[in-house]
Amino acid sequence: MSAEKDAVWAFADHAASLKYEDIPADAIKAGKTFLLDSMGVGVVGSAAPWVDELWSSQAAFGVDTARGSARVLASGRKLALPSAALANAFQIHNSEFDCVHEPAVVHPMAVLLGAMLSAADCDGYFESQISGKALLTALIAGVDIAAGLGVASNAPLKFFRPSTAGGFGAAAALARMKGMDTGGIVNSMSTAYAQMGGTMQAHTEGSMLLAMQVGFNARNAIVAAEMAAHGADGPKNILEGPFGYFALFEGDHDVGAVAKTLGKTWRITEVAHKPFPSGRATHGLVDGVLQLKKKHGFHERDVARVESHVPSLTHRLIGRPSKAGMTPGYARLSGQYVVASAILGDGVGVEDFKPDALMDARRLALAAMVHININDNPDPNALAPLRVAIILQNGQRLEIDLDKVYGAPANPMTHEAHLAKFRKNFASASPVVPAAQGEALIAAIDDIENVKDVRTLIDLCMANGGKA
Numbered sequence: 001m002s003a004e005k006d007a008v009w010a011f012a013d014h015a016a017s018l019k020y021e022d023i024p025a026d027a028i029k030a031g032k033t034f035l036l037d038s039m040g041v042g043v044v045g046s047a048a049p050w051v052d053e054l055w056s057s058q059a060a061f062g063v064d065t066a067r068g069s070a071r072v073l074a075s076g077r078k079l080a081l082p083s084a085a086l087a088n089a090f091q092i093h094n095s096e097f098d099c100v101h102e103p104a105v106v107h108p109m110a111v112l113l114g115a116m117l118s119a120a121d122c123d124g125y126f127e128s129q130i131s132g133k134a135l136l137t138a139l140i141a142g143v144d145i146a147a148g149l150g151v152a153s154n155a156p157l158k159f160f161r162p163s164t165a166g167g168f169g170a171a172a173a174l175a176r177m178k179g180m181d182t183g184g185i186v187n188s189m190s191t192a193y194a195q196m197g198g199t200m201q202a203h204t205e206g207s208m209l210l211a212m213q214v215g216f217n218a219r220n221a222i223v224a225a226e227m228a229a230h231g232a233d234g235p236k237n238i239l240e241g242p243f244g245y246f247a248l249f250e251g252d253h254d255v256g257a258v259a260k261t262l263g264k265t266w267r268i269t270e271v272a273h274k275p276f277p278s279g280r281a282t283h284g285l286v287d288g289v290l291q292l293k294k295k296h297g298f299h300e301r302d303v304a305r306v307e308s309h310v311p312s313l314t315h316r317l318i319g320r321p322s323k324a325g326m327t328p329g330y331a332r333l334s335g336q337y338v339v340a341s342a343i344l345g346d347g348v349g350v351e352d353f354k355p356d357a358l359m360d361a362r363r364l365a366l367a368a369m370v371h372i373n374i375n376d377n378p379d380p381n382a383l384a385p386l387r388v389a390i391i392l393q394n395g396q397r398l399e400i401d402l403d404k405v406y407g408a409p410a411n412p413m414t415h416e417a418h419l420a421k422f423r424k425n426f427a428s429a430s431p432v433v434p435a436a437q438g439e440a441l442i443a444a445i446d447d448i449e450n451v452k453d454v455r456t457l458i459d460l461c462m463a464n465g466g467k468a
Contacts, residue, residue, distance in 0.1 A: 006237040006244070010259035011148065012185035015141040015172040018263070020133045023140055027266035031136050031143075034099050034271055036422055036445045038109040039073070039117075041098045043433060043461050044350065044425035045091030046074035049328060050208050051430075054090060054215075058083035070121040074429040076462040081122045082219040089114025089218035093162070094211040095350060096332045097277040097425070101143075101270055102408060104150025104165070105157060105313070105381050107214070108143040108271060111166030112173055114218040116142075119174055120454045125226070126177060132444075132451030134177060140268050142173035147267035149239075152258040155251030156313070156380040160213050163198030164249055167217035174225035190234030191224035192217070193245060203317070206330025273407040273418065276348040280405075281317040281383055282338040284310065285372075287406040288388030289342045292398045298390065300343055300362075305391040306370040308335070311377040314386065322367035328353040340367035350428060431463040 023031075045051070055072060058079050063069060070084035071077065073091055078084070092098050093110040100107050116139065120130040146169030150161050171192035175185040198213030224232075239245050239255055246253045276286055285308055292298075318335040331337045331353055340363050341352040357363060375386065389399040404411040413421070419442065426438035441460040444451055451457065459466025 006240045007255045007259045008186055008189060008236070008239045009182065010262060011145045011168075012172060012189060013182045014144060014262040015138070015176045015185050016180065016182045018137055018141045020137045022263070023137065024266065027140055027268050028136070030266075030268045030271065031140050032445050032448060033418060034109055034268065035113070035136065035139065035448075036442060037273065037418065038092055038098055038113050039441065039457070039461055040422035040425040040438075041095065042073040042088060042092040042113070043429045044097065045094045046072075047350070047428055047430035048091070048094040050094075051087075051091065054087055055079065058087065068122065068124060070118040071458065071462065073117075073461050074433055074463055075431060076464050076466075081118060081125060082222045084121070085115045085118040085222045086215035086219040088118050090211050090215035093214040094208070095277045096279055097274055099271050099273055100280045101147040101150060101267060102272050102280065102383050103270065103381065104147040104267075105161050106147050106150035106165050107162040108146040108166060108169065108267070110162060110214045111170045111218045111221065112139060112142045112146060114215065115170040115221045116173055116177070117454070117458055118218070119177070119222060121458050127179070129453040129455065130177060132448035132454060132457075135454045136448055138173040138176045140266065141176060142169035143268045143271070144262060144266065145169040145172050147270065148258045148262070149245070149255070151267075152253045152255040153246070153250045153381070154253055156316070157200050158251075159249045160198040160200055160203060160210065163213040163217045164196055164245070166214065167192045167196055167221055168245075170218060170221035171224045174221055175228055178225060178229050180228065184228050186236060187232055187234050188225045188228035190236065190238050191227050191232050192221050193238045194234060195220040195224065196249070203333065206320070206327055206333055208327070208329050210329060270409055272405075272409065273413045273421075275407045275413055275417070275421065276338070277332065277350050277353070278338045278348055279318050279333040281314040282333070282335050283407060284314070284384055284386045284402050284405040285335055285339050285388055286342045286348055288386070288400045288402055289339055289390070290347065292388065292390050292400055293343070296398050298392060298398070300366060302392045303343060303366065303369060303390060304393045306339055307373065307389040307391065308371070308386060309373050309375040310386040311379065311382040311384070312374050313381055314383055315372055315374045319372045322364060324359070324364060326358055328358065331358055334367070335372045336367040336370040337363070339370045340364075429463065433461065433463050434465070437461070437465060
């Protein structure tokens with residue numbers, strides 16, 4: 001196989017050649033929407049478990065307070081750039097609140113934006129300041145790569161695809177922002193591949209290392225692009241080679257077909273919002289429960305049993321039992337627990353994964369009434385269609401079928417709901433970030449074409465307003 005035939009060259013050329021003016025208006029709009037959403041999620045991620053410990057562990061390696069450092073969202077604490085990218089990507093994903101490309105089974109923004117914002121905040125990583133246009137163009141190209149690689153796979157998950165595919169997208173986006181040509185971007189992606197990791201075991205166990213795997217690949221992308229800029233020359237058949245990404249990490253695929261869609265299909269327009277801070281595979285169940293609750297007005301005390309019939313991927317991702325002593329990460333990925341939380345409230349929020357909620361006997365008892373069954377969908381990467389049924393104490397059966405889950409492009413959050421999610425997240429940071437800065441960030445991203453230096457956006461996400 002010649003190097004020119006490996007699909008990595010098509011993805012790298014797309015990243016190198018893409019011009020802001022060539023991106024259609026709907027993709028620009030979606031890019032702005034999910035940039036704002038992801039920055040808000042990164043801010044609320046400051047209040048999640050293990051943030052302080054992560055900062056302390058990385059600070060132990062030294063913090064350059066001038067060149068070579070970047071800030072962590074909300075707190076403004078500085079870390080060496082690779083560690084800052086790790087921390088910011090971790091914060092974007094640690095609440096399971098970041099957007100997702102459902103057909104790809106990829107959270108395309110976590111690795112990508114954790115690395116990009118940190119690099120843009122660091123004096124010396126780029127030759128000049130990064131404009132809003134440059135950031136958004138690279139971001140859209142990176143999403144095309146991360147989501148495109150996920151769409152190309154026909155195999156069930158073995159490795160944590162948001163980390164692995166996301167790492168490729170981040171390495172390409174950073175290299176583009178450094179002004180590299182196609183060959184340089186291939187080398188950046190190749191060097192990221194040499195460091196790549198992140199398995200589904202952390203997901204299975206609900207470990208905080210699940211989100212940390214996103215951070216590891218953001219850190220690796222920072223290193224990869226810098227090494228490529230200094231001439232690192234890696235293997236070239238990294239997607240389709242005998243020991244390439246699809247052979248080792250994925251399996252059955254059609255990456256060639258996806259490569260032909262670059263510049264024609266804009267993956268950012270296919271991205272789904274996450275209205276709830278739980279695994280996306282739980283969202284169909286929550287959506288169904290909330291629709292039935294709104295229509296029929298039942299209460300927790302009325303419920304005898306909840307039955308759901310879901311695709312095999314959904315069952316695999318969130319079919320785990322609710323149990324006493326769960327970690328927040330485990331609970332976010334337990335369909336039983338998340339459904340019980342939705343029945344008790346009018347949705348699912350960050351507060352449902354606090355220690356008091358996790359130990360609530362009433363919630364755990366209700367969770368035990370939830371049954372998650374596999375339907376006959378043969379697609380190993382499908383999250384829909386699904387069915388949710390509530391059986392009441394009086395025997396009445398309330399049932400709903402869902403083809404498109406709330407938050408997906410075909411069933412989107414309204415603009416008002418998107419902004420409400422952002423504002424609630426912004427208000428929940430630790431330390432507190434002034435609400436006025438959130439409003440300024442909304443306005444700035446809406447007018448990103450005129451942002452000269454994206455560090456002004458990053459400043460707005462800091463409790464101290466970006467002041468030293």
